[in-house]
Amino acid sequence: MLPQVVATRYVTPLREGGSLPGLMEADDLGTYVVKFHGAGQGRKTLVAEVVAARIARGIGLEVPDLVTVEVDPALAPGEPDQEVQDLLRASGGTNLGVDYLPGALDLDRPADVVDAAWAARVLWFDAYVGNVDRSWRNPNMLLWHGRPHLIDHGAALTFHHSWPGAAGWPSRPYDSKDHALAGLHPDLGAADAAVAHLVDADLLRAAVADVPDGWLDAEPGFDSADAVREAYVRLLIERLDARDAWLTPLLGLVRR
Ligand SMILES: Nc1ncnc2c1ncn2[C@@H]1O[C@H](COP(=O)(O)OP(=O)(O)O)[C@@H](O)[C@H]1O
Numbered sequence: 649m650l651p652q653v654v655a656t657r658y659v660t661p662l663r664e665g666g667s668l669p670g671l672m673e674a675d676d677l678g679t680y681v682v683k684f685h686g687a688g689q690g691r692k693t694l695v696a697e698v699v700a701a702r703i704a705r706g707i708g709l710e711v712p713d714l715v716t717v718e719v720d721p722a723l724a725p726g727e728p729d730q731e732v733q734d735l736l737r738a739s740g741g742t743n744l745g746v747d748y749l750p751g752a753l754d755l756d757r758p759a760d761v762v763d764a765a766w767a768a769r770v771l772w773f774d775a776y777v778g779n780v781d782r783s784w785r786n787p788n789m790l791l792w793h794g795r796p797h798l799i800d801h802g803a804a805l806t807f808h809h810s811w812p813g814a815a816g817w818p819s820r821p822y823d824s825k826d827h828a829l830a831g832l833h834p835d836l837g838a839a840d841a842a843v844a845h846l847v848d849a850d851l852l853r854a855a856v857a858d859v860p861d862g863w864l865d866a867e868p869g870f871d872s873a874d875a876v877r878e879a880y881v882r883l884l885i886e887r888l889d890a891r892d893a894w895l896t897p898l899l900g901l902v903r904r
């Protein structure tokens with residue numbers, strides 16, 4: 649389970665992407681980038697963030713700490729921006745908080761900072777979880793205390809937007825064309841040897857255990873939150889076993 653905090657103040661919206669995350673202060677005196685269940689794709693985005701972040705950590709990639717943030721819709725009337733008011737009103741209850749990294753820089757010229765081995769590990773990870781949201785236009789990597797951190801994994805695990813078609817997801821190829829790190833000639837074969845064995849059922853079960861029941865338990869076709877968790881684990885194990893389908897095409901990115 650993720651640590652739980654209660655939001656005490658809305659500070660400011662972050663207008664980079666479309667989902668309007670908000671910077672909020674909480675009762676633990678922390679400051680968080682809050683992703684709201686009342687935004688666009690809603691809870692699914694939050695589930696993807698939580699599961700992907702745990703997998704990233706499991707293979708040695710840094711992500712900010714996550715918490716759940718209780719939001720009281722009574723905070724809404726105090727906000728001057730109508731869009732923010734609407735979002736707070738629609739997001740009562742449990743939302744996702746990403747620990748705010750003060751002073752972090754958007755890593756939009758990664759080639760200056762990261763090495764090819766790290767790039768390969770990130771590309772392996774994005775291909776594995778099907779994250780399409782790390783393009784050179786929108787790298788979703790932050791440099792903090794001299795080290796790169798990954799953020800914004802809400803677009804991963806796309807199968808959960810349509811469970812009836814999910815069986816095809818494990819072997820779906822990954823399009824690396826626009827990936828922010830594809831130009832660094834990452835050696836996906838070396839990355840695979842370094843990290844694939846770190847992903848197993850224990851890690852995946854721990855990842856889905858972090859997801860609050862309330863984001864899972866109204867899923868049509870499943871009779872409990874745990875049944876949905878098991879489906880995520882099953883599909884992620886199948887994708888690991890189907891690496892021929894999505895990893896092989898990426899082996900050519902390395903400079904030979
Ligand atoms: N934990 C964080 N610490 C500092 N800045 C962050 C953090 N998370 C996000 N940001 C900033 O907010 C922007 C939007 O956040 P992001 O998670 O990418 O949401 P989205 O793109 O879905 O709106 C990022 O590009 C980054 O500049």
Ligand SMILES: [Mg+2]
Pocket residue numbers: 664665786788800
């Ligand atoms: Mg983003």
